[in-house]
Amino acid sequence: MKRLSFIAVALCFTFASCESELTEPLDEKNITIETLSEEIPEPDISEPEVVAVHERSARVGPWSDIISENFSSNSNIDDNWIRTHGRYDYNSDLCYYVRWSPRLETLDGRQCLRLAAWKNGNTYRSGHVKSRKKFYPRRNEDIWVGASIxxxxxxxxxxxxxxxxxxxxxxxxxxxxDPGVWPTQGEIDMMEGYSFGGSARFARNLFYGTQTGNNLLDNRLERRYEVSEGWHTYSMLWRNRNGAVDCHIYLDGQWLGVYWSGSDNDLNMEAFKDHNLILNLNIGDKHGIFNNSQINIFSTMNMYVDWVSVRRRDNNL
Structure with missing residues (x-):
């Protein structure tokens, strides 16, 4: 979600298009939550047939959890996530994040985190959360990141x-x-969605630069893919093999492609480190992607998240 990239939408939330009904945090004690019968699934990372960078054969250890979140309680949200409040989106002067947008709800019989966006005068209120924990693959380590959205x-x-x-x-x-870091330690976008009133565009992307605020890659590494309406699992396998780093992107367990330092002369994957995991729902933009006068998100736009998982394992070549 570069400083020109972000997140989207989901469901069921009955409130009007004025902020007067949502100026205080919602009474979370009165929210009825169903218990999940399913556990967070194991990473689905069957290796693709195409070997893009490194030799695939490796002795790997068991997966262990860095983040394992099925949004079972409201206290877990604040224990594990920072709910952004009082800040406009990087890419839009219309989208203002408030901490009471992200909350727990049920959808399709699943207990979810819901990020909601609604119109407030001439702007929009919405949700943005980031993990408190940071991670990246150390030498001879694999990191798997996934979410059902x-x-x-x-x-x-x-x-x-x-x-x-x-x-x-x-x-x-x-x-x-962290302030003053982007994009010197990289950015990995597993999913960015853009809605155009009858059509949509989805893409994966990477950003990197050697100086703060200066992305060297422009949009050269954006790769588009097709996504139908409904639940989908977006994930990546981020690997360090003897110091060489690559990142495989997946949609519903299907391999979409790989990035490594050779993907672009200005990309240094080995500099990517100490990442937070972020989910956000931006509305509008200031780069000409949308005509902001035509924005239409109906009563509310919602992004539902059933679970989020970050896992690690050792790989010894």
């Missing part, structure tokens, strides 16, 4: 798909978000 808009008493909205920009990504 659904984007859905509320339209009065009914619902609209993500493709029906215009101007929504959801994202699932990793970056070191």
């Amino acid at each position: 659904k984007l859905l808009a509320k339209d009065g008493a009914g619902y609209k798909g993500f493709n029906d909205t215009y101007g929504a920009w959801p994202a699932f990504w990793t970056v070191n978000e």
Whole structure:
């Protein structure tokens, strides 16, 4: 979600398009939550047939959890995540993040974190969360990152798909978000969605630069892919093999491609480190991607997250 990249949408949330109903944190004690019957699945990372960079054969250890989140309680949200409050999105002067947008709800029988966006005067209130824990693959270590996400808009008493909205920009990504760092320690976008009122675009991307605020890659490493409406698992396998680093991107367990330092002359994957995991739902932009006068997210735009997982394992070549 570069300083020109972010996250999107999901479902069910009955409130009006004025902030007066949402100026205080929601009474989370009164939210009914269903218990998940399913556990977070094991990483689905069957190696692709194409060997892009490094030799695939490796002796690997068992997976262990860095982040294992199925959003079982509201206290876990604040224990494990920072709910951004009082800040505009990097890429939009219309989208203002408030801490009461992310909350727990149920959708399709699943207990979820929901990021909601709604219109507030001439701007939009929305949600952004980042993990408290940071991670990256040390030497001879694999990191797997995944989340199950659904984007859905509320339209009065009914619902609209993500493709029906215009101007929504959801994202699932990793970056070191500390001030004065971006993009010197890299950014990995597993999912960025852009809605255009009848169509949508999804993409993966990488950003990197040697000086703060100066991305050397422009948008050269953006790779688009198709996503249908509904639940999807977005994931990556981030590997360090004897000091050489690469990153494989997956959609629903299907391999989409790989990045490594040779992907671009200006890319140094070995500098990517200390990343937070971020989920956010941006509305509008200041780069000309959308016509901000045409934004339409109906009553609310929502990004539902069923689970998030970050796991590590040793790999000894």
